[in-house]
Amino acid sequence: MSTSAHPDGIQQGNRLDPWFDAYAERAHNLRASEIRALFSVVSRPEVVSLAGGMPNLKDLPLDRLAESAKRLITAHGAQAMQYGSGQGWEVLRDRITEVMSYDGIIGADPDDVVVTTGSQQALDLMTEIFVDPGDVILAEAPSYVGALGVFRARQADVVHVPMDADGIIPEALEQTIHDVRASGRTIKLIYIIPNYHNPAGVTLSLERRPIIAEICMREHVLIMEDNPYGLLGFHNDPLPALKSFSPEGVVYLGSFSKMFAPGFRIGWAYAPHAIRDKLVLASESAILSPSMVGQMAIADYLSDYDWYGQVKAFRSMYAERAHAMLTALGEFMPDCRWTVPEGGFYTWVTLPEGLDAKSMLPRAVKARVAYVSGTAFYYDGQGADHLRLSFCYPTPEDIREGVRRLSTVVNAEKELVDMFGTSGRSADDGPGVGPRRPIGPAGAPAPDTL
Numbered sequence: 001m002s003t004s005a006h007p008d009g010i011q012q013g014n015r016l017d018p019w020f021d022a023y024a025e026r027a028h029n030l031r032a033s034e035i036r037a038l039f040s041v042v043s044r045p046e047v048v049s050l051a052g053g054m055p056n057l058k059d060l061p062l063d064r065l066a067e068s069a070k071r072l073i074t075a076h077g078a079q080a081m082q083y084g085s086g087q088g089w090e091v092l093r094d095r096i097t098e099v100m101s102y103d104g105i106i107g108a109d110p111d112d113v114v115v116t117t118g119s120q121q122a123l124d125l126m127t128e129i130f131v132d133p134g135d136v137i138l139a140e141a142p143s144y145v146g147a148l149g150v151f152r153a154r155q156a157d158v159v160h161v162p163m164d165a166d167g168i169i170p171e172a173l174e175q176t177i178h179d180v181r182a183s184g185r186t187i188k189l190i191y192i193i194p195n196y197h198n199p200a201g202v203t204l205s206l207e208r209r210p211i212i213a214e215i216c217m218r219e220h221v222l223i224m225e226d227n228p229y230g231l232l233g234f235h236n237d238p239l240p241a242l243k244s245f246s247p248e249g250v251v252y253l254g255s256f257s258k259m260f261a262p263g264f265r266i267g268w269a270y271a272p273h274a275i276r277d278k279l280v281l282a283s284e285s286a287i288l289s290p291s292m293v294g295q296m297a298i299a300d301y302l303s304d305y306d307w308y309g310q311v312k313a314f315r316s317m318y319a320e321r322a323h324a325m326l327t328a329l330g331e332f333m334p335d336c337r338w339t340v341p342e343g344g345f346y347t348w349v350t351l352p353e354g355l356d357a358k359s360m361l362p363r364a365v366k367a368r369v370a371y372v373s374g375t376a377f378y379y380d381g382q383g384a385d386h387l388r389l390s391f392c393y394p395t396p397e398d399i400r401e402g403v404r405r406l407s408t409v410v411n412a413e414k415e416l417v418d419m420f421g422t423s424g425r426s427a428d429d430g431p432g433v434g435p436r437r438p439i440g441p442a443g444a445p446a447p448d449t450l
């Protein structure tokens with residue numbers, strides 16, 4: 001792309017964007033996620049989308065929410081429509097400590113809670129206050145695409161730590177910390193999604209939680225624990241949060257997006273006191289204060305509605321959909337392996353050797369099914385032998401049909417690879433290439449695991 005010359009020798013961008021040369025260096029790290037790039041195609045009605053992670057809100061009590069909004073504006077309009085505290089409304093912060101008690105965080109101090117615009121903003125604030133360009137953030141392999149986008153935008157370097165079916169592997173974590181430090185780089189944070197992982201679908205086991213907390217404390221690596229799906233176990237209550245094992249070593253991020261709804265864009269960070277101070281300052285500088293009307297509506301929902309009953313309704317709806325997906329995978333995709341989630345929205349599929357999820361995607365969309373290629377969930381282009389399937393949104397019937405369509409594409413690709421040889425890439429689960437013990441057809445999803 002040519003740049004046009006200014007008479008004074010000043011560079012003037014290019015034909016598409018005259019301000020191209022004016023952007024800060026970090027702006028060049030902003031990229032559309034692979035998921036967003038897909039949006040226009042996969043939202044066509046004829047396509048079964050197993051790609052997006054939007055919560056399914058069909059069972060939300062909309063009448064009740066409308067009444068609450070009316071009451072709120074009528075009785076407390078002047079407050080609801082005003083700016084609020086940068087740290088967040090104290091009534092909601094109080095309610096949030098109750099919500100966290102379901103995660104084994106007992107007796108949390110509301111003064112250490114910072115309300116944010118979704119947990120996505122908390123991820124950004126944490127990166128802003130801790131990470132200088134080139135600093136290392138450790139993240140599971142694979143990891144949440146939206147977090148990787150934040151880390152990239154803030155010029156962090158991400159090093160992935162291998163996981164298996166029980167979550168992040170303690171020995172691999174110790175080795176990675178050692179290797180990164182030996183290479184002269186500085187580790188600032190480790191980012192962990194302990195429950196019903198996005199995208200891997202696995203949960204960090206109870207046994208490993210204190211071990212991971214202890215390693216990070218000993219090695220002086222701050223944990224950023226991201227837990228938007230924690231309450232959405234199909235049959236089990238949440239395991240105790242990492243924060244409960246290491247109160248001073250963990251910043252816990254929570255969100256109302258999946259246990260209630262993302263529309264109000266309310267999440268939070270629960271941090272050791274000194275970090276909380278910095279988060280408030282950074283948040284005030286970014287947004288002044290979180291939405292007051294959203295905070296009041298959520299506080300009302302938590303106070304006056306059986307919100308936990310609603311969570312249970314969501315749990316069984318997602319369990320039914322997960323069951324439909326795992327059953328269909330067992331029936332139609334015997335050559336693949338996949339993780340068996342016990343909650344949340346996702347399963348992580350390993351393709352037969354030689355197949356490439358990224359290059360296969362256009363053919364899948366042509367066959368009217370969409371997924372997200374595993375490459376979206378790595379910082380460094382790994383993951384082409386994996387794909388993420390989400391079961392949260394389509395009906396069980398559509399999920400089954402989507403998996404059937406996907407199987408025709410996978411089978412056709414496999415035939416080609418068998419005929420013409422592999423692409424040379426191995427689909428075995430070496431370090432950093434996804435869960436090491438994914439449960440595939442051999443351990444086909446027993447109905448009672450869901």
Ligand SMILES: Cc1ncc(COP(=O)(O)O)c(C=O)c1O
Pocket residue numbers: 053117118119120121144146193198226228254255256257262266267
């Ligand atoms: C693991 C994870 N963290 C954070 C978020 C962001 O959620 P929020 O809507 O609270 O910003 C998501 C959204 O999908 C997610 O999957």
